[in-house]
């Protein structure tokens with residue numbers, strides 16, 4: 477399968493090139509040249525299939541031309557080495573818990589899958605040295621990418637994060653790993669980290685000296701595997717005996733990579749009725765739905781901070797998938813935007829009435845279902861992070877203690893190792909060049 481750029485002014489590339497380069501030369505995002513369909517028969521038995529069986533069929537449909545099936549099976553098994561349970565929260569709402577992976581965040585799956593794919597294609601060209609993954613993080617992405625890529629051969633990871641602006645738990649998840657993971661603390665903001673990474677990608681000297689790539693959700697190998705969640709969610713609902721034509725999924729959204737994979741899954745044949753993109757106060761997508769105009773701006777800080785995005789990078793993919801048809805987009809997705817107070821009160825109400833502990837991100841999607849489900853519909857919302865990752869915020873909101881899972885506590889006991897740099901590009905470049913092996 478070939479991949480084209482959403483800007484349509486650079487050549488189509490192979491899967492390998494789309495993964496290794498991340499962004500197209502014309503700054504567009506890669507999309508599969510055709511959306512393959514999954515045979516209808518598959519959906520008749522999906523309720524009896526396991527997560528691994530389902531994910532393998534989906535992975536093979538997308539990547540089967542490019543990666544041999546045995547290897548793909550191993551990649552899927554290693555990527556999904558934990559459970560993704562669906563739980564009933566109240567009469568009409570179910571939650572799919574995506575936070576049982578290594579860093580308790582939904583990004584674990586995409587990161588691990590991408591690491592394997594990068595390693596797979598890279599291992600065929602041994603002479604070229606390591607691939608160096610640069611990732612800027614305000615917290616969650618860095619930990620998922622670092623853990624996903626840990627000990628994957630032929631790949632080194634540099635995580636850039638703003639000094640003093642990442643929570644101790646988040647910091648511990650990418651500064652204590654060692655091995656092929658290097659954490660770099662920048663005297664500056666998250667935007668400074670991001671701009672250092674961007675400067676590195678366009679620096680000729682650096683790109684001649686070392687092989688650089690990114691691991692954010694613009695990468696096809698990171699965002700596409702997220703569609704496993706939606707097939708799995710659908711299967712578990714069918715197993716529960718829910719009417720398969722009345723399923724609505726609400727997705728806490730920031731860069732819109734996760735929901736974009738869901739929309740592609742729907743196009744492949746997954747019979748989810750419709751989606752809700754749940755947002756915090758960063759409401760650029762909701763405004764687009766309401767007006768047809770897209771006006772990205774600076775991000776607004778909120779308590780659901782992994783969704784503080786003012787210019788969602790995957791918006792271009794959604795537009796492309798729907799051929800810029802605003803009405804068609806509105807037919808498949810609705811939106812919503814909540815203030816921090818609304819997010820807190822949702823956490824409290826749901827805890828008080830059901831005992832379920834939401835994290836601030838999942839809370840937006842849970843609330844959206846409460847407001848937007850129509851009679852007869854059943855809703856699933858995604859829980860994208862374990863509530864313990866936002867312990868103080870959650871405890872304040874619900875007035876009860878949140879247990880820290882042992883996996884998270886283990887990171888806190890590790891020894892922190894980090895390099896501290898200024899936000900000036902020359903210093904960062906010099907450091908990277910010193911790391912060539």
Ligand SMILES: *Cc1c(COP(=O)(O)O)cnc(C)c1O
Nearest residue numbers: 729730731732733734782860861
């Ligand atoms: C990244 C993230 C999101 C948003 O996902 P997108 O694919 O960027 O829309 C939501 N919740 C949490 C906890 C995240 O880390």
